Amino acid sequence: MLFRTTLLICAAAALASAADPVLGEAQYKQRCATCHDRGGERIPPQDALNGMTPARILRTLDMGAMISIAYPMNRTEREAVAAYLGKATADAAPPPEAFCKDRTIKLNDSAKFIWNGWSPTSDNARYVPPELGGLTLSNVGKLKLKWAFGFDGDVTTFAQPTVFDGHLFVGSAGGAIHALRADSGCIEWAYQATGPVRTAIAIAPVGNQHALVFSDLTGWVYSLEAETGKLRWKKKIEQHEATRLTGAALIHDGIAYVPAASWEETRALNLDYPCCTFRGSITAVRVKDGSIAWKSYVIPTPSKQVGTRSDGKPIYGPSGAGIWSTPTLDLKRRLLYVTTGDSYSSPAADTSDAILALDLKTGHIVWSKQTTPRDAFTSGCSAATRTASCPEENGPDYDFGSSAILVKTAQGRELLLAGQKSGVVYALDPEKKGEIVWQQRVGKGGMIGGVQWGMATDGQNVYAAVSDAAVATSLNGLDPKQGGGLTALRVGDGSRVWHKDPAPCGDRPNCSPAQSAALTLIPGVVFSPSMDGHLRAYSTEEGNILWDFDTVRDYKTVNGVTGKGGAIDGPGPVIVNGMLFVNSGYSRFGGIRGNVLLAFSIE
Numbered sequence: 001m002l003f004r005t006t007l008l009i010c011a012a013a014a015l016a017s018a019a020d021p022v023l024g025e026a027q028y029k030q031r032c033a034t035c036h037d038r039g040g041e042r043i044p045p046q047d048a049l050n051g052m053t054p055a056r057i058l059r060t061l062d063m064g065a066m067i068s069i070a071y072p073m074n075r076t077e078r079e080a081v082a083a084y085l086g087k088a089t090a091d092a093a094p095p096p097e098a099f100c101k102d103r104t105i106k107l108n109d110s111a112k113f114i115w116n117g118w119s120p121t122s123d124n125a126r127y128v129p130p131e132l133g134g135l136t137l138s139n140v141g142k143l144k145l146k147w148a149f150g151f152d153g154d155v156t157t158f159a160q161p162t163v164f165d166g167h168l169f170v171g172s173a174g175g176a177i178h179a180l181r182a183d184s185g186c187i188e189w190a191y192q193a194t195g196p197v198r199t200a201i202a203i204a205p206v207g208n209q210h211a212l213v214f215s216d217l218t219g220w221v222y223s224l225e226a227e228t229g230k231l232r233w234k235k236k237i238e239q240h241e242a243t244r245l246t247g248a249a250l251i252h253d254g255i256a257y258v259p260a261a262s263w264e265e266t267r268a269l270n271l272d273y274p275c276c277t278f279r280g281s282i283t284a285v286r287v288k289d290g291s292i293a294w295k296s297y298v299i300p301t302p303s304k305q306v307g308t309r310s311d312g313k314p315i316y317g318p319s320g321a322g323i324w325s326t327p328t329l330d331l332k333r334r335l336l337y338v339t340t341g342d343s344y345s346s347p348a349a350d351t352s353d354a355i356l357a358l359d360l361k362t363g364h365i366v367w368s369k370q371t372t373p374r375d376a377f378t379s380g381c382s383a384a385t386r387t388a389s390c391p392e393e394n395g396p397d398y399d400f401g402s403s404a405i406l407v408k409t410a411q412g413r414e415l416l417l418a419g420q421k422s423g424v425v426y427a428l429d430p431e432k433k434g435e436i437v438w439q440q441r442v443g444k445g446g447m448i449g450g451v452q453w454g455m456a457t458d459g460q461n462v463y464a465a466v467s468d469a470a471v472a473t474s475l476n477g478l479d480p481k482q483g484g485g486l487t488a489l490r491v492g493d494g495s496r497v498w499h500k501d502p503a504p505c506g507d508r509p510n511c512s513p514a515q516s517a518a519l520t521l522i523p524g525v526v527f528s529p530s531m532d533g534h535l536r537a538y539s540t541e542e543g544n545i546l547w548d549f550d551t552v553r554d555y556k557t558v559n560g561v562t563g564k565g566g567a568i569d570g571p572g573p574v575i576v577n578g579m580l581f582v583n584s585g586y587s588r589f590g591g592i593r594g595n596v597l598l599a600f601s602i603e
């Protein structure tokens, strides 16, 4: 406990001393004072902000209530305003009773119950066999809440836990990483990262210890000792200021393949921002020491000035094509598959909104298949009045947000499945450089629509839930009447097996029926979390609901933090050894806030 307190004090003090007070005050006057000098029913006045820690204020800007106000601000500006406003003390440490009595962690690599990283298997199918999950069609109805863990001061939870032989490792919006006992939720150790951590954590053996690898939303990649939480190495794999790491690393043979995306689309809301120069990439990092084996950019050409905007400012490009999700491993062909997002500048790159195959050894692009050509977009396009930073293509902003799935059909044919924000699911032929075998529409698609965090497959059917959320300007949040839906497609030919409409929101405040979170599959049952706060289990036969838990409620948490459930977005449930773990709370786009990790059990 002392250990954690010291760490937090160090983080807060370092932040305060590195930041420029003149810049901090100027940022406050320019970007915060209009509201916070006034105060008001909902707006905390400046002296209330002065009582918070800089870390807490920074969290609000990075991933909390002020996220959209902070979009145009770079890192230095955020840190400066947080240090200027806040008081440099530590956040409160958890009470002693939140810690496990026995805090020894011993990890056995041949243990049966391991879900390591984004998907239990490196094909990213998100399929949990009964010998791992211990959960079946017949006992799913028995799931009951066993414990809840609260993330102090957070309004969003979006990190998927990794469960390794009875120990659970999870990040948070506040950047706290915890090792917990999976059966009770007691704390074994905690580590404070620099930025919000939404990636799942990947684990690999190093010598006779284990290394955890994860990334944060400010561009840092970390490796901690799994047994103790001690930092092994920490590095920036990408120098770009707006780097945002959301996809979990995939580890194979001592190498962590780390995907990189960015915030640059939203930085462009600042009209003085030199748009745009970020390029999506994969970095192959040696787990043992953090050294780099190779780095491969999705757009091979470095950005330079390519034109002049209508307001006379320079335009940079090519840019964009971030990788938001975990790479997919194909050991047979020695390839790594990645999916990419849109371009930020004109002309759009031909590797944006695409599926790419990279050579595992060199990172060289072996083939790429683009599904949406000419998609260049920044947040300047969606502003009330389109700004000069919006490239001429003006969208449609159809990123791939989720991993490709490598699947073998019942007939033994291999296919790559990919779901896009456009609302279309694709099946590609890995033997023919990604030639499209079939495509099927499962939703309307849109900027925050279509398939977002990922599908799941058992080889027979592929299950695709859609967000299709829409922002209702009248509510300044999500439209409670738009979004959601779950569809089962036959893997072999893409034909529709069944479709299930979303459950209506009713009069729940800040509700959205969007099913944007990733799916998880066990034999006979597919789990689809919703932004309405429910986690539902659907029968894979015809889509009827077998089990439903409404996570929007207050929780008494095992670590003494006031716990609230909310919208579920990002990861899908993790199912290991008769237990199911899911995050609840998602304040982005005006969704229902919350700060809990929930653990269910069939006993």
Ligand code: HEC
Binding pocket: 027, 028, 031, 032, 033, 034, 035, 036, 042, 043, 044, 049, 052, 056, 057, 060, 061, 064, 065, 066, 069, 070, 081, 082, 155
């Ligand atoms: C347009 C008005 C507006 C502006 C501009 C604004 N805020 Fe806020 N701020 C609010 C409102 C409203 C809330 C309360 C939000 C809520 O509770 O949902 C808030 C809450 C906060 C909180 C408390 C969040 C929490 O979780 O308790 C912090 C910290 C904060 N703002 C910091 C800032 C900083 C720093 C800036 C400038 C970079 C800023 N705000 C700019 C309106 C604004």
